[in-house]
Amino acid sequence: MxxxxxxxxxxxxxxxxxxxxxxxxxxxxxxxxxxxxxxxxxxxxxxxxxxxxxxxxxxxxxxxxxxxxxxxxxxxxxxxxxxxxxxxxxxxxxxxxxxxxxxxxxxxxxxxxxxxxxxxxxxxxxxxxxxxxxxxxxxxxxxxxxxxxxxxxxxxxxxxxxxxxxxxxxxxxxxxxxxxxxxxxxxxxxxxxxxxxxxxxxxxxxxxxxxxxxxxxxxxxxxxxxxxxxxxxxxYSGLKSDTNHPVDLPTLQKTGLKLHREIEAGDDSQCRMHQVGTAHLMEIMNDYDLLPIRNFKYGQMPEAIGLHSKEFTALFTQGMVDGCWYGCSLSCCKAVDNFKPRTGPYKGQPVCVDGPEYETAAGCGSNIGIFDPKDVVEINFYCDTYGVDTISFGTSTAFAMECYENGILNQERTGGLDLSWGNADAALELLHQMARGEGFGVTVGKGVRAMKKIFAEQYGADPDFLQDIGMEAKGLEYSQYMSKESLAQQGGYTLALKGPQHDEAWLIFMDMVNNHIPTFKDKAEALHYFPMFRTWFGLQGLCKLPWNDIEPADNAQTDEPAKVPEHVQNYVDIYKAITGKPMDKHELIRQSERVYNFQKVFCMRFGKGRRIDDLPPYRAVGPVTEEEYLSRQDRYDKHLVEKLGLNPEGLTTAEKMARLRAYREDQYQQLVDAVYERKGWTPEGVPTVDHLQSIGMDLPEVLEVVKRYL
Amino acid sequence: MKVLKTFPDKCIACHACESACSKLYFKEDNQAKSCIVISDETHPVDMNVCNQCGTCVAACPTLALSINNQGVIMLNKNLCIGCLMCVAVCPTESMRTYLGNQNPFKCIACGVCVKSCPAEAIKIVTE
The missing domain is CATH 3.60.9.10 (Aldehyde ferredoxin oxidoreductase, N-terminal domain)
Incomplete structure (x- = not known):
């Protein structure tokens, strides 16, 4: 060239x-x-x-x-x-x-x-x-x-x-x-x-x-x-085991070797990352009613068996060293080799497709009603090579499909595309249109927030309904977990600084399944600790997966299994071994807290980072439509009885939905109050000067921004 | 396949093989740096050395481990980045390392230990 x-x-x-x-x-x-x-x-x-x-x-x-x-x-x-x-x-x-x-x-x-x-x-x-x-x-x-x-x-x-x-x-x-x-x-x-x-x-x-x-x-x-x-x-060609020039290479090696052995012994019976990567979650999420289906309406459908992890295991080449960086024995980044797309400019050409990972399998599969794993692989391939985010593509397409289902969109408005649930040809055509810069794909590619505005302004759609079903907050599309039955995860998603991504907190099992954090105070503590702990990975250049997608054999017997204490200590040990600086599990959180609050104030520089920016669409909180309510009627009726002390007999579905909604939206607001307080923020979500001083993030330029809001 | 075969019943646990090995490859007499390890706490003694099974080859992310035309697994130090994943997957714990070293090390069936053994407890065989 x-x-x-x-x-x-x-x-x-x-x-x-x-x-x-x-x-x-x-x-x-x-x-x-x-x-x-x-x-x-x-x-x-x-x-x-x-x-x-x-x-x-x-x-x-x-x-x-x-x-x-x-x-x-x-x-x-x-x-x-x-x-x-x-x-x-x-x-x-x-x-x-x-x-x-x-x-x-x-x-x-x-x-x-x-x-x-x-x-x-x-x-x-x-x-x-x-x-x-x-x-x-x-x-x-x-x-x-x-x-x-x-x-x-x-x-x-x-x-x-x-x-x-x-x-x-x-x-x-x-x-x-x-x-x-x-x-x-x-x-x-x-x-x-x-x-x-x-x-x-x-x-x-x-x-x-x-x-x-x-x-x-x-x-x-x-x-x-x-x-x-x-x-x-x-x-760069000089890589060796000590290129970071750590102060204590033996400790670094010893800690790494311990985890390699733990993975070798435990992965097959725990998360099966070697075989199938994060797609191992597919049937687990479906079993717990957490797999997003049809734009997060449902968490479980019999059809989801089509996306069972065994289907992806069969597609992924087995026995390969699939680490995205040297020394990662967890080896989660699986690939489909010699895949031949059936559509688009690379139709029939054998390609190597990275993934699908769980988010892609759920977002570009179940959430848009597609249950054929090969269709998911093809969407995954074209998303990657065209430079499209599979999560936002899945959630945006799911939104468009629900609008199509409700008559907000039709073939005239989509340029002839039939956006019925599960139409893989149409989903792929949306992608090809995005790459060509033409057709309705360009509209979908603007994301859910932009589509809500366009559909209300141009097609006269009800803005409240679009707000309820449009799975975005702060402008970013939700990633692929159902948060309706986990108040803590509603916060985990919607309070995340950049928008609703699960990398700050994934609390669904802790909250919904195991009921380990029943009070607002418990949930707020979890929504403080886990976002801070996970922020630390981003400060250090680390991946989250080896923290808790493999656990020591005796982890369940520890005081705080959800934190995986032995692995937290590993991180403390390798930090000290490389940098030579003091560290313990408390300073680890403090390091994150400084940067987390800095990022929060950074958002405030743009006039964002306000309490109203932390609001979820109701689809993330509860049933928007009667169809959704009725599909899980026993659960929601029981909820009315146990949480609201309300006898649902004699009430219409619409009345029950209204009562449930009022209750859940109030619960969410109470959660926000508790979390803001725990994080050292005002009820409007503004970090206080005292808090910033106490964590050592009281730089003059930071205080100058905060004072605009206090 | 060329391999170092062990005969624990004959071993007298004199550790001469370890000395010969570590002296050849690390220029010091140190069991921690020997590719063959004799543990005399059991009877017969445990003689641990690579059986050239190849499990490590499949685990190496840089293709630093390969099987030569005699069936012996060789480590190319220029390609090795010292991740020690091979050490963790070795089913017989015969891929060796000592902490602080850049690379792991292993028996390449060179036979230097065979010459040092007074009891004929090890020999190079082709299987």
Missing amino acids: ERKVLAEFKYDLAPVVQGYNKRTLYVNVGTKVIAAKPVSDMMIDKFVGGKGFDLYLMWQGVKDSTKWNDPENEICISFGPLCGNTSYPGSGKSIVTTISPLTGIPVDCNVGGHFGPYTKFSGWDALEIQGKADEEVIVFIDGDKGLVQIMTAPDKEINSHILAEELVKEFADSPDKLQYVSVVSTGEAADHVLITCLNFSFWDKRRKVARLKQAGRGGTGSVFRDKKIKALVVK
Whole structure:
């Protein structure tokens, strides 16, 4: 490929010291400025790394008025001090942040693949991208030579499954060194719609393909393409077990080896990540009435047997080392090899499809009424290569299908598409339209919040009904769990800073199934602890799965099984082993609390982060339609008796629904009161000055924003 | 397949094999750095060494482990990134490591220990 170098920056290679490079890389694709920025002790003390560094850098780079497509919007990718170690499973994550086109506030995504660790070991604690290029570009980081280049990108291809592979082959030193190159890219849909993602590659030496992991949520791919970036490429070939230069390699190795052995002994009888990855959840969720079906109306249907994990186990190539970073023996990222799509531009061509993971199988399967796993695999493939987020695609398509069911949409309005539940051909055509930038797919690709407005304004639909069934909050589509019967999970979703994603808290079993957190105070404590604990993964460059998707054999006998105490101690141990800094389980939470509150205040800079932004659609809380109520009538009638002291006999279904709704919405508000208080926030959701001072996040610029609201 | 075969009934637990192995590969006399490990707490003694079964090869994420044309599993240190997943999956606990070292290590059926054994308790065989 003929490429012109538009800008070049040479830097001294230096070893990582105890997990840090103490510098970040700034690249402006508009002005073509490339520069190194020092990392101060304050940054490390208060922001740690990963999402903390991303948000700190973005805070400096954007204005209160910055929109997603303004040139000053940034895409930051950071890795954290523990990232890249090859000893402890799940240590290769990158954290991506940007101002989201869907929410208008910072979104953060935790993604695997080799780009993050390689960029870190190339000499950088974070990559900060700003500006808009006036022609298509690639940013290349050569971590072997100490060179950063902005280059022209006349490549015809945009779609990731082809572009990533082409670039790996182009930038590798030789055909036997493809594993040293990683690519970040998106796809054609990111030029036209907003529910987009970034793909982070890793070269699979056995399959001889570039595998793709997604920074899925919030439209990162659209920001990427708005900047006219075709790809980021990194090359680094020096990886060893001590490249982080940990202070205590033996402890790091010992802790990692302990977990490797625990996984080897326990995975087959616990989560079966080796066999089927997160798709093992399919029948569990269906059994507990938690699998989203038909836009979250129902949690269980007999048809869901079609998406049983055994179906995916049969499709996934077994016995492969499927870690998205070296040393991850949990090995959850499964792949379907030699899959031949039946539609679209790659029809009939054998491709390797990463996944489906649980979220994709539920979102692009049951939630839109599709129960054939091969249809799910095909939607998964096209979402990935076009750069579409499978979660938002599933939830947005489910919303459109329910609107079609209710006559809000018809074939005239969809351009001829029959959006009946389970119509896989129509769902795939929506995707192809997103990639082509035409038809009703472009409307669906704007996301649920935009569709609600369009359908009310243009088609006269009832805005209240659309609000009730539109599964978004803050502008982001819900991920794929039913929260109706778990008040704590309603909070876990809707109070999440970036929007309703389950990565802050997944409390359904604790709350609904096991009833371990019955009071508001209990739930508030859980909605404090777990979001803080999980935030820590994003500060360090870690994956959540090895925390509780494998548990020590004696975990159930511990004081707090839900926290997996032995694994919490593992994290304390490996943090100390790499950084040499003091740490215990309390400081771990405190590190997160600083960054979490910083992110909250960051949202407030954009006029968001208010109590009204933490409201769920009623579909996430209870039955919106009579059909839903009647499908679980015994449960809801019992609820009226036990919780409200109400005799349902003699009441119409509409009356019962109204009483239930009033009760549940009140319960949710009481939960919010309890959670805000536990988090150190006012009843309006504003962090208090006292709280910010007590956790050490009382930077002047933070207090200045908070004081606007107090 | 070339493999180091053990005969525990003959072993006198003199540990000469461990010395020969660790001296050859690590230049020190240290059981912790020997590919063969003799545990004399049982009778007959336990002689632990790689049987070249190949389980580790399938677990290696970088293809650093491979089977050579004699059926012996070899570690390419240039490709190894020291994750120790091979150590965890080894069904006989014969993929060896000592903490602080970059890479694991294993018996490659070189036979240096055979020459050191006074009791003919180990020998290289082709199966």
